[in-house]
Structure formats: structure tokens, C-alpha cells
Amino acid sequence: MKMKRLDLIFSERELDAIIKTLEKANVPGYTVMKHATGRGPERVVTEDMEFTGYGSNAHVIVFCEQEIIDKMRDNIRDDLSYYGGVAYISEATPL
């Protein structure tokens, strides 16, 4: 079975919105890793942000079929272009 892996990295504060988008597209599941830091074209996110009002990043992994990704592409792009963050797709084969 051909499957895709979608990696999303963005600010923790947008997590609820992104998960809503995932759920609306009926993803079979997702995994969230919080407390990620990093740098993007717009911002540096460091660990000390966690206690300020700013928060750090979340890394979300979704294994799903291409068509589900197609369904949610626009919504996710929209969120990420507004608030920052990255989204990449790669191939993944179930074990």
C-alpha cells in the first residue's frame, strides 16, 4: 500500500486549529510532539519561549493516503502562511 507521511512544524498555539483541519479531512491518525524549537524564515523559537506568552513549536506527523492530503492542502497552507511554519510530504510504506 502506497502511503504518505506529512510533517507539519508550527507554533504550539495553532495546534488546535491544525488538528481541527486534520480531523475534518478524516486522517486515520496523527502524532504530536510539542516543545520543539527552531528557526524559520521569520522567527527564532527558543526554549525560554515556553514560559513567556509565546509558546514553542509543535511537530505533527500524519501517515495517510495522498487523497486525504489533497483534501486538506489548502486549509493547512492557509494556516501556515498566516502564522508561519513548514509542511513537507514524503513516501512511507507500512511495515
Added chain:
Amino acid sequence: MKMKRLDLIFSERELDAIIKTLEKANVPGYTVMKHATGRGPERVVTEDMEFTGYGSNAHVIVFCEQEIIDKMRDNIRDDLSYYGGVAYISEATPL
């Protein structure tokens, strides 16, 4: 050199069992990230689970050769189908 990347996501409580399986198959190494949350076909795992008796998820990454994956495929599938979780393989080239 052609290498594979194996991503395993499952409940932290099964970590010892999975690592035993990895070691038995002689993986060259593995990386564990705990405190992952998420949703799968069976369960929602949230951060508050960490202090209840339920625990959160672990994300294990293994870079290894295909034949090692073949060796442990059945054991891992067995564990994951019993307790839940996902396992995906993708291509990876050493830097």
C-alpha cells in the same frame, strides 16, 4: 549505501518490549522520543495521560538496513496490533 528509516509510534508503556525486539534484531542504533501525544484508530492520547496510569506515546526512529527490518517485522507487527500504534518505513541515505 541504501538504508531504511523505520518510524514506530506506540504507547510508552510498551517501550521496553519494543526495544527488546530491536536489540534482538541487532539494530545498529535507535532513537526514542517520549511524551508524544496523538490519535489513532483506537485511542486519543493527550498530555494529561502522562500523570494518570496511562502514559503517553513514544516515537522511535531506527536507521538500518532492509534485512534487519525483515528480521523484526513480525515481532513488531505483533506488538503493535495488540497494543495499538503505527510503523512506517521510508528511504534514507547517510549524509
Added chain:
Amino acid sequence: MKMKRLDLIFSERELDAIIKTLEKANVPGYTVMKHATGRGPERVVTEDMEFTGYGSNAHVIVFCEQEIIDKMRDNIRDDLSYYGGVAYISEATPL
């Protein structure tokens, strides 16, 4: 657009050096996840290392173009062969 995904896993204590290497190669961004544990050919890194002077691992993800990877390959290999750790490249398509 063809993009690469670079996964680096190494001891947290080398994080500053690695990030300096990334910045020098002008990566468009990177993501850091700390508190990873694991085993490699040389060392076992467990959670209790976090409070000892030894520290745990960092997992760094970089999405960038092949030529940037080529620029920093030698520096990263150098750091990782001295202190331990792994680096793998895979394909990634922007969403």
C-alpha cells in the same frame, strides 16, 4: 520543487556547534527536539542522563535544497564522527 530532509541526531551538548554549522550554510530554517534518548554504536543515552553532566540527545530536522546539504556535509560529518551521532537524508516535497 525538489527538497531534501536532513535528520541529525546527536548529543545535546553539541547543539550549539551544529547550529552554527547550519547557519553558516544558510539553511532556510531548522527544528530542534531535545530530550531524545537512544543507543548508537558507541553509547547508550538514557533519560537519567539529563540531570547528570552528560545530557541527552537532540534531534534536528532541516528541510533544504541539496546544494545546502553539500555545503555543510563535511563540517557535520566531522562533528558527528568526533562526538557520535547519525545524519540521514531523504526526499521531501513541500505541501
Added chain:
Amino acid sequence: MEINPILQNVLAPPVLFFLIGAISVLFKSDLEIPAPLPKLFSLYLLLAIGFKGGIEIQRSGFTDQVLPTLSAAILMSLLIPLIGFLILRFKFDVFNSAAIAAAYGSISAVTFISAESFLESQKIAFDGFMVGALALMESPAIIVGLLLVKFAAPKNRPKSRKMHLSAILHESLLNGSVYLLLSSLIVGFLTASSNPSGIAKMEPFTGQLFYGAECFFLLDMGIVAAQRLPRLKNAGSFLIGFAIFMPLFNAFIGVFVARFLSLGPGNALLFVVLCASASYLAVPAAMRMTVPEAKSSYYISTTLGLTFPFNIVLGIPIYMSLVNTIIPLSPL
């Protein structure tokens, strides 16, 4: 039943902080106590309550009441899951019924702590050995739950692995929270008997800090409980009713047992609260491991989302009224 004790209970800091946490979820505030901070308070409370209980037991010695009370506590934690199982079987399969029943047979340490705080604010005495009952009631219900699955489940559980008795015992007796509570009790006991100066040095940590730490933890529990509540909708009205009815029913049995044991009002309340409370620490851990067929949201959402808040806010003063009504009656 007067309304006064309920209001008085609600206006105590721990309950107020619990409500604050719950309301923050209602109002969608981004107040958050990130992991593993709740674990810190959870470990601390278990350690402190065990330590203090151990000291009290050493000080009061094994009075006549100790053995009968502890035996009755264990009996209750064996009996309640059986009753719960029979009720739940009307609606659920063997796996879910056993898992939920085990949760209600076991106990919640934080509910117990809240009851102690309630008694202290009402200046009603209670004994340290009741912590022993707390420690002893966590495990037996797990064993009953697993035995129910073993004997009542269809012979060839498709997903099942062999359930070794040793694994069952290990899960139930060596669960982190059970272990920490029991061993802190032993440390308290040993300290009191051989090293009394150690008690005074521990007092600021295990004693003075306790109430505040309890408040902080209940703030988090309020958040957790309120996040769980909406998920109960999927559980259906039967289970929602069960999550309120079962504690009341258990309390009712408990108060008569307490009367039979001639417990004073303080110990009686604690006994009743142990019967009425449900586990979200040891039992989920054990059930997930051994009965993966059961839906975890059933046993976690009911205990955390409904039974726990009900007990903290309304249950404890209700049980106190019950104790005050039933216990003074002429002996059975």
C-alpha cells in the same frame, strides 16, 4: 441534608482551585500546566500522604480497629467490582465491564486527600491507619477485574495473549503509585520508630507544604476533568448515570460497613470515600496492559471526567451527612 456543608466544601481553597481549573477549560483560557509538572505533584502527594500515614500508624500502634478496618477495606475492593460488573454487563461486553468495574473498586488518592482536608476544616478527628486502607484498596480490584476477564470472556480472545498470574500480580502490586504510597508508608513507620528527629525535619516538606501542593494539583485536575467531560457524550447516558450512581451506591454500602466496624465519624467518612472513589492511576495502567479490548476512554473519562469532580465537589459533604445520619443510629 442541609446545603451548608456543600457550600462550605466548595469554598475551601482546594475545591475552589479545582473549579478554577475546570472553568478555565469552559472559557477556553489557555491556562495550562505542562507535563511533567502534574506528575511532580502527584508523586509528591503520594509520598507525603504515605509518609504521614506511616508515622501515625507507628504512633497509635495497631489498635483493635486497625485489622478489622483494613480487612473490610480489602473486602470492599473485591466486592464492589463484582457488583459493578453485574450492572455494567447490561450494556457492555465482558472486557469493558470488567475494566470499568475494576476502576470503581479501586480508589483515588486525591479524593481521599480532599476528604482529609474536609475533615480537618471541620475539625473532625481521623486516624492515620486509614492511609493503610488507601494503600491496600488500590490493587485487589485490579485482580478481580482481570479474573473476571479470565473467566467470563469468550474462550478464544482473538487479540489476547496468555494472562499469566504473575503478570497480573505485578501490574496490580508494583504499579508506581501503589508502590510509592506503600513504601512511603513504611519509611514513615520506620522513621517514627527509630529516628523520630527525622519527622520534624520532614515536616515542612511533607506537612506544611501539603495543603498548597494539593491546591496546585487540584487546579490541574480541574483542567483535566473538564477536558474529559465532553468525551463522555460518546459514552452514552447509561455510563454517565453509572458514574454518579455507582459512587453513591458504594458510599451507601460503605457507611453501613463503617457502622458495623464502629468507626468514628472521621474514619467512617474516609472509609466511605474510599468505597465511593474510582481509580485513574493504577487501574488504567493495568487494564491497558492486560485488557486492550476495553475502550480506555470509557474507564478514564468516567472516573476522571465525572466521578472525580462529583466526589470532590458534592460527594464528600453528602457522604459526611450520610455518616452523621447512619452512624449514630443504635448499633446493628
Added chain:
Amino acid sequence: MEINPILQNVLAPPVLFFLIGAISVLFKSDLEIPAPLPKLFSLYLLLAIGFKGGIEIQRSGFTDQVLPTLSAAILMSLLIPLIGFLILRFKFDVFNSAAIAAAYGSISAVTFISAESFLESQKIAFDGFMVGALALMESPAIIVGLLLVKFAAPKNRPKSRKMHLSAILHESLLNGSVYLLLSSLIVGFLTASSNPSGIAKMEPFTGQLFYGAECFFLLDMGIVAAQRLPRLKNAGSFLIGFAIFMPLFNAFIGVFVARFLSLGPGNALLFVVLCASASYLAVPAAMRMTVPEAKSSYYISTTLGLTFPFNIVLGIPIYMSLVNTIIPLSPL
């Protein structure tokens, strides 16, 4: 202005620990307080200061000074961002100007706490209701900042989404830190009025522990501030000047308002410190959400990297001198 009070302030444990943290970054020590430990102390300090403030308010009752002072506090947090905005517009676009101005109109709870510690060490009295001012000054500046964007920004913000008033109010009033402070204040008030025995039981946690926890948190704040400082270089000298000048300017207005309100020296200092401090909790959270066009490093690096250390180390004693100079003058 004598040098003595500054030195005395610097030699107090909280400020010393702040400096230790900052110096550790300078010397590239690997001293680190990993997340989420700073969050623990941040939550604790908000809870404790709110709780104690609530008790004080209940005890002293609503004196004549309370209402005027709280009103003036809110007014100041509406006025300061307007002034700041006008100044910042010389160099920055509407988005950045509004976001930075909002930060300076809002407050820093830890600066307030440090001022309280300073007053205590100087044995100068102050009133609990000033915590009310702290709680009330966090949100209005956010609303002003967002309204400034709404009205002054080019009509078609390319990246913008519609800014609903409800979302603005939600961000400003239900931010985790605002919510915890305000609700702990209410818990303190209710406890003092209906359950006074609860106060003594909370005291070791919210009272005795406070000073030490403040020191520990300031150790971390020193690390954070010193890590931020170098990033200010990119901000340019205008913003660096602003980060020192604006608190002084706000303090100057504040001290005259305090005199007009006939506040005693203790309350006056706290009032001035609220005016002079800038937010790094509620405001960044709100601005990131609603004004993503603003560069976060501007409003975070200035408040955390420069204004906060300035206030903690030099500002508070300077403001005290200011209060001692201006307040005793013949009435306005």
C-alpha cells in the same frame, strides 16, 4: 538621588540571583533551567500573589482609595500604549508600533513582585489591593494595541484575517496568566471571607516559600534576559533607547498620578512600577495571534532583554527616589 538604595537593591537575594543567571550567559556557563521548570515557578508566583492579594483585599475592605486607584491603573494602561504608539511610529510601521506599545502599556508581574520584595526589605507598607491593579492592567493595553491596528493599519492587510472583537477580548481577558492571577485573587478573597482557617494552611506554600521561589525564577529570568540581549542589536538604537526611556517616562507620569491619588509611598511605588514595566506574558501571546505582521523579536527582546533587567536592577530604586521626591511635595 543617592547611590545607596541601588546598591542595597542589587544586594538583595532576588536581584543577586538574577545577576548570577545573566552572568552565566556572559561567561557561557552551561547552567540551564530546562522547560517546563520556569513555567512551574511562573504559575506558582501568579497563583501565590493573586491568593495573597485576595486575602488582603478582603481584610482591608474596599477603602476610599481602592476604586480611584484601580480606575487610574486601567486608564494608565489605556493611555501608555497610545503615547508609545505615537513615539514608535517615527521609526516603525503600524503593526510593530502597536505591538510594542501594547507590551509597554501592559505589566510584568515579576517586576511587581520584585518591587514588593524591595518595599518589604525597606519596611515600607503597601496594600493588597495593588495586586488588583496588577491584574487589571494586563489586558486593556492589549485591546488598545489591537484597536490601533484595526484603525490605523492599511485597509487591506494582505496577510490579515478578520479581527473579531470577541477574539480580541478572549485573547486579552482569558490569557492563562491573566486568568490565573484574577481567579487566584478571587479564591483568596473567598477563602478569607468564608474559610479563614484555610489561610493559615496555605501560608507555608503561598507565603513562606514565595521569596525563595522568586529567587529561583529570577535566576532563570537572568538567563533568559541575557540570551535576549544580543538580539537587540538587530533592533537598532532607536528601539534600545525606547526600552530604557519609555519606562522612565511612564514612571514619571505614574508618580504624578500616584500623588494626585494621595497614595502612600509603598502603593505609589507599586503604581509607578506597574506603569514602568512591560509585558512578556499576555501581550506576546495576544500579538502573535492577532498581529502576525509585527516582528516578535522586537516586542519580546526589548521587554525581556532590556526593560525587565533595567527595572529589576536599577529602575525600582530609582522610582523609589522619584516617589520620595515627588509625593511629599505640597498637594497638586
Added chain:
Amino acid sequence: MEINPILQNVLAPPVLFFLIGAISVLFKSDLEIPAPLPKLFSLYLLLAIGFKGGIEIQRSGFTDQVLPTLSAAILMSLLIPLIGFLILRFKFDVFNSAAIAAAYGSISAVTFISAESFLESQKIAFDGFMVGALALMESPAIIVGLLLVKFAAPKNRPKSRKMHLSAILHESLLNGSVYLLLSSLIVGFLTASSNPSGIAKMEPFTGQLFYGAECFFLLDMGIVAAQRLPRLKNAGSFLIGFAIFMPLFNAFIGVFVARFLSLGPGNALLFVVLCASASYLAVPAAMRMTVPEAKSSYYISTTLGLTFPFNIVLGIPIYMSLVNTIIPLSPL
């Protein structure tokens, strides 16, 4: 040597909690204190012990004993790694020998704290300046270790990078734990000399809470040590023997030095414990950085898995007997 003091030591809460932690691993309980909670307690203990030590030093002033004792402490931390190196070279290469030797020349703050608790429970006096010895003994051993590598290692270390002296000094003197201990000592000193009211306000945090926090941390150390123990098997019997013999040997030298310095029994015990304990904070950090050829499991597993528990449980009372036997003898 009587058995009594050992039993008395084992029955103190900190040691009991250490054993509880270790036993939980033995029984495979899932008790766990997740990161970064241990770091919180580790930072707290360093801060508190430094702060209290600084106060004591200011209070007692620099007596005649201070300078000779501190000098002897530094000497010991230079001498011990040399001896250790010579012994270890029988079995290990230069890299491993130097790294392990450095660990044993350095100290363990928690072992020191445990010795203080032991003295307090035995009502034996000791001086605050011994914390100065603790702070000063952490770094020199690292420098010796690195110099040993520099001069004894084959000229062309294949994996090596140039070892700059500045990097060595930085690693040894600005390691987070060394830095926090030393700077807290300075804060304590400054507070005591210029701001004595600050001491009383810190006391609940740094003083009263200390014993309980020590117990909690030792609970975790018990878990960590017991997890390390099985890995020692790979280390071989030579290293296992070394991990027990070396502390005893160092204690033996230490007690004669203490006698030569005319230290009282309390200070003498602390001095001996500093000699006998081995580092798992500063040294592993430095060795990993500068001697990557050394196998970290050797120097971490021995110090944490064997030497630390040995010292905590058996070592301290044994050293006390040693002190009581050797010190009262007629002067050297």
C-alpha cells in the same frame, strides 16, 4: 567498628528513600520520576547548599582553619586523580584511566549533603566553610584528568581535536553545577553581610524544605543507581573492585589529612566524604567534551551505580567510625 551506626544511617529518611528507589528497579515497578524533575531538585540542592554555606562562612569569618582546609581540599583533588590514574593504567588505556580518575578526584554534592544530614542526626557540629571545599574540589580533578590525557596520550590522537587550555578551564570552572554552587555561595555571603533580613526570608525555601527535597531527589538517585548497576557487568571485576576500593582508600588518606589539619569530627567527616565521593555532574560533562575516546559508561556507571550508593548507605557511617578512631589519637 560497630554495626549500629550503619543501621542508624540506613534508617534515616533520605537513605530509606534511596533504597526505595533502588528496590523499585529491582522489582520492575514502573515508578518513574520523569525528566526534567530530577534536574529541578539537583539545581535546588546546589543553590540551597551554596546559599547556606555562604551565610555560614560570613558568620564564622575566615578562621585559622579555613585557608589550610581549603588548600588541602584542592590538593587532594589534584592528588587523588594521579593515584587513581596509576592504578587504572594496569587495566585501561590512557583515555579511560584519565577520565575515571578525574571522576574520583572530583566530588558528589549529594553525598556531601547526605553526610551533613548524617552529622545533624548525630548532633555533631560542622562548619559552613566546608561547602567552600565542596565547591573548590569539583574542578581541579578535571584539569588533572585533561592534562594527563594531554601528556600521557599517544602524540597523534586519531580522533582528537586540539585541546585548548582555555576550553579545559572553561569546562572545569564554568560547568553549570560548579557555577551554581559557587555563585550561590557568594549570594549567601553577600546576603549575610549586607542584607541579613533576606536570610530569614530565604530560610523556608533553602532551609526548611531542604531535607524533604533531599529525600525526593534520593528517591530518584536510587532509581538511577539501580538502573546503572547491571551495566557494570560489562565493566569487568577490576573496575567494580576499583569503585569500592578507591573511595575507601581516599577516605583513609583523607582522615589522616583531616587529623593533620586538626579538624573537629564533623568537619573531618565532611572532608573524608569529599575525598571518597566521585563526580557524576561536572566530570562526565567535561570528559565527554574533551576525551571522547573514553567510554562514558565506565565513568558514569561506576560513580553512579556503585560508588554513590556505597557511600550513601555504608560509606558515611564507616568513615565516621574511621574519623572517631583516627582523629582522637595523639597528634601526628
